[in-house]
Every structure is written in structure tokens, then in C-alpha cells.
Amino acid sequence: MLGRILRVTSAGLLLFGALTTAAAANDFAPQITKLMNEQIKPWLSDPAVVDAVKAQNAKTSGLSDADIDKLDKQWRAEAKAGGGPLVNEVMGNALSAFLKGKKDGSGGVYSEIFVMDAKGLNVGASDVTSDYMQGDEGKWQKTYPVGPDAMFIDDVEFDESSKTFQSQVSGTVVDPATGQPIGAITVGINVEKL
Template sequence: MLTVLRAFTLIFGFVGGAAFAANTAEENALVYVLKQIVNLEHEGTIWAALAKSNYRNMNLDEREILSQDELWRAEIGTSDPELIGLISATAASAYLRTVVAESEGRITEIIVMDATGSNAAISNVTTDYWQGDEAKFLETFPKGAWAIHQGEIEFDESANTYQRQISVTLVDPIMRTPVGAVTFGVDAAAFP
């Protein structure tokens, strides 16, 4: 696992005057994703989606969130999905789809999660609504600002490819508090 200092060193290319370079596929993928997150953090639609989702879900208990997760799963593949449509039709989700499309195959999916671990914006339909019980959320948001989690390379059903998921806590730029997390699925073959 890379430290945050090493990750930022890889992005900005130096620390203490000494130049560094990414050496491994894991480091190359992390550097790429962290550069994408810098762009994402300047996108107002992402912050608006997080604020709306956090407001909508802040008083729900786990039973209610699991009920929404069941609804999401039941809606997959239906012609008029209410909950999936609520999330996928947002400007933030449209922005994420553009980022994926412009990545030339390097990014397979992007999931923005609110403070409960629920989907706030998605590039494509996920297999579930609640990510709050998965490492992508548990190893980021609850750990606070600057938390980074890199998953192992696995086959992902929703992206239909072998990918590594790289997740980072999202910190409100004004309040400086964690408000959610983001996961980038990256094509394992794109980062040799």
C-alpha cells in the first residue's frame, strides 16, 4: 500500500528537491486516478450531487439504506427504474460518463458515494446502491481526509472487465470535512 506522501510525490514528481517516478502498474494507476480526482474536485456538479445525496440520506438508518439497496437491485434491467434513474440522470453522473469516455479505456467506471456509502453519482449502473459495507468506502470515508484504498485486480460485473478499484475520501473544499468518497475502476491492462 502506498502512503499518501508517496502518492503525492508520484503526482507532483518531487519531494525535497529529488525527482521520483512511478515504477509499478499499481503506482501508475494511482497517479493517473489522483490526477483525475484533482479535475473532479473542480466540478461543481459533483459537490451538488454529494450535498443532495447527503441531505436525502443523512437520517436513514442501515435498515432503510438496505431497503433502497434492494430496490436498486430489483430495478436493474427494468424499463423505468426510479432510484437508478434518480442517480444516473444527474448532471454529476453525466460528467462522470464523459470522464470515462474521454479516458480512452483506462477508466471503466466511477462511483461517487455520499457519507452513508450510497451512490450519489455513477458513470454506469452499479450492481448495488449501497457501497457502505465494501472496502472502497470503509477504507476511505471513515478514515478521514487523504485516505486512499487500492483494491486487488478483480473481474467487475458492472464494468464487465478486469479492473483495480482506487478509492479516495472526498473532502468539501470549503468546510474541509469529508463528505463522501469516490471510486475509480481502472482497466488492469491499461497500466502495465
């Protein structure tokens, strides 16, 4: 019995080592890029995404850094508590329902999806994020401010909650009427499903 456990553990470690090595180089970038171009980008011009981002940009355009910090603290507290007015507003909106549908229809490929506004604040999400403000992270900084065609693929990491290896791909959300960036999207990809 102990011999079998050691063999299984050794095999598991070999798989873990192979995925960790791949994670460092993100050998999944070609598949993730293809997924972004063929499946995710078409959503970005959907009125469910564009209209929600534009509406939130109008609502949040005058927020100061102090206002954003206050909202982020509120979100974090509500996320830990299992909900509250801010979390419930975002998670209960039409965009979040749209994103949940995309995640649920992916066969486990998408582990999370969220859309941010021009300030990096959550507009909609398939799942509650740990924070409300994404504007200080690469997923927003390497997309929305960079321009309409920006795409950022993050490193592969082991996600403790789902026990899977994942990478996030992010891209700029563009207003189809003007061609101007209005926000960003991030999609968690379960690389074991690619």
C-alpha cells in the same frame, strides 16, 4: 490447425498467468496512484461532485439502516429490470452525466466511476452498479471514514463483462470550503491500458 490453437491458447494462458500474478500483488499500484493524484483528484473539488454529494447528504442523513436496506433492495431489483425510479433518478442526474463524460474521455482507461455519499449510497455513476449501498465495502470503509487524504487501491480482478483486468481505486470526496470528508469516489481502472 490444432497446433496453432494450442499455441495461441498457451500464449493466452501465459498472458493470463502473468496478469494474474501481477493482480495478486497489484503491481499496478504506482500507476494507479499517479492516475488518482494527477487526473481523478482534481474532479473531486468540482462543483458537479461537491454540490451533488452535499445535496444527497442532506437528503439521506436521517435514513435508518432499515431505510437503506429497503433502498438497496429496490436498486438491485431495478438494476436487474433495466431501470426504475431510483436507478433512473441517479443515472439521470447531472453528476452521472459528468462521470459518464470522464469515463468516455478516458480512452478506455476508466471502466466505471461512481460517487457515494456519507452513508455509502450512490450519488452518481457512469454505469449502473449492482447495488445502491457501498458503505459495507472497502471502497467506502477505507476512504470516507478514514479522512480527507484516504486512498484505497483494490486487487486486480478479471472482469467478465468487459473481459479485461481491472482494479478499483477509491478516495475521499472533501468539501473544499471546510476540508471535511463528505463522501467517496470509486474508479474502475483497466490495468491493460496503463
